[in-house]
Amino acid sequence: MRLGGGRESNNVQDRRGGGGIRRGGIAVGGGLGGVVLVVLALLFGVDPAVILSGAGGAGPAQVQTEGPPAQDPGARFVRRVLAETEDVWTPAFREIGRTYEPPILVLFSGAVRTGCGTAEATVGPFYCPQDRQVYIDLEFLAALQRQLNAPGDFAAAYVIAHEVGHHVQNLLGALGQGRQSNAAQVRVELQADCLAGAWARRAQDARAILEEGDIEEGLGAAAAVGDDRLQRRGGGQVVPESFTHGSAAQRVAAFRRGLAGGSLQACAPAAG
Structure with a gap:
C-alpha cells in the first residue's frame, strides 16, 4: 500500500502495555446484543463460550492518559489506514446528507x-457499538494473519476497514437491535465486507493507495475468514445453517461488490 505520504489520524488511542486486566469476558447488553463481538470470535476461530464466560454488566470504556503518538511502524500504519477511512466516509456521508463521526481506534495488548x-x-479485532470504538491487538492480529495464511499490509487494512464498516453500519442504524438470527448476522458481516471494498475503491480513486497484489491480499483475507474454511480448519464438518459471517465465496463476492460500486448504495442490503 502507498501510505507513506498520507496523513495520520488523531483518533487512535494507544493502550498497549497498560496492564491491570488479566481475565474477563465480553459483557453483552443493548446495542448489537453481542452480534459483532461474538461472531468476530467465530470469525477468528475462537469459542464464544470462552469469551462470554464471566460476563457482567457493561461498564464505561477505560480511559487512560494519552502520551505522544507511538512511532512504531504498526501504530503509524494503523493511524494512516484509519485516516484513509475518515477521508473516504466523510464525503460519502455528505453525499447522502449525513455527517460522518469517525470512530476511535484503540490499540491494546x-x-x-x-x-x-x-x-x-x-476475541480478535472487534467493534463495540456502545462506545463506538474499534479495538485491535496488533501482535494478535499478526499471529492471526500467519495462522490463516492471510499476510500482507492490505490484508491488515481490510481487517481495519471491515471493523470501521461496522461503525458505518452503526451510524446508519443498520446493525439491528438485540440478538439476531444467523442469517441476519451473515447479512451484517457481508455488508461490512462490502463496505471494506467500497472504501478501497474510493481511496484508490482519490489517492492511488493500492499497489500490485493488494487486491489479491484483501480477497485472500476475506476468503480465509469464511465460515466454511474456519469450520474445516477446526476439524469439523461444514454446517451452512450455523454460519454467522458467510462462506469464503460470499465474503469474497461482498468485497468485490463494494470494490466495483465504491458507494454506500452499492452495499445496501437487498430488499427482503
Whole structure:
C-alpha cells in the first residue's frame, strides 16, 4: 500500500502495555446484543463460550492518559489506514446528507476494558457499538494473519476497514437491535465486507493507495475468514445453517461488490 505520504489520524488511542486486566469476558447488553463481538470470535476461530464466560454488566470504556503518538511502524500504519477511512466516509456521508463521526481506534495488548465489557486479545479485532470504538491487538492480529495464511499490509487494512464498516453500519442504524438470527448476522458481516471494498475503491480513486497484489491480499483475507474454511480448519464438518459471517465465496463476492460500486448504495442490503 502507498501510505507513506498520507496523513495520520488523531483518533487512535494507544493502550498497549497498560496492564491491570488479566481475565474477563465480553459483557453483552443493548446495542448489537453481542452480534459483532461474538461472531468476530467465530470469525477468528475462537469459542464464544470462552469469551462470554464471566460476563457482567457493561461498564464505561477505560480511559487512560494519552502520551505522544507511538512511532512504531504498526501504530503509524494503523493511524494512516484509519485516516484513509475518515477521508473516504466523510464525503460519502455528505453525499447522502449525513455527517460522518469517525470512530476511535484503540490499540491494546492482552486485554482491554470497553463500553461492551472486558475483552481479551483472543476475541480478535472487534467493534463495540456502545462506545463506538474499534479495538485491535496488533501482535494478535499478526499471529492471526500467519495462522490463516492471510499476510500482507492490505490484508491488515481490510481487517481495519471491515471493523470501521461496522461503525458505518452503526451510524446508519443498520446493525439491528438485540440478538439476531444467523442469517441476519451473515447479512451484517457481508455488508461490512462490502463496505471494506467500497472504501478501497474510493481511496484508490482519490489517492492511488493500492499497489500490485493488494487486491489479491484483501480477497485472500476475506476468503480465509469464511465460515466454511474456519469450520474445516477446526476439524469439523461444514454446517451452512450455523454460519454467522458467510462462506469464503460470499465474503469474497461482498468485497468485490463494494470494490466495483465504491458507494454506500452499492452495499445496501437487498430488499427482503
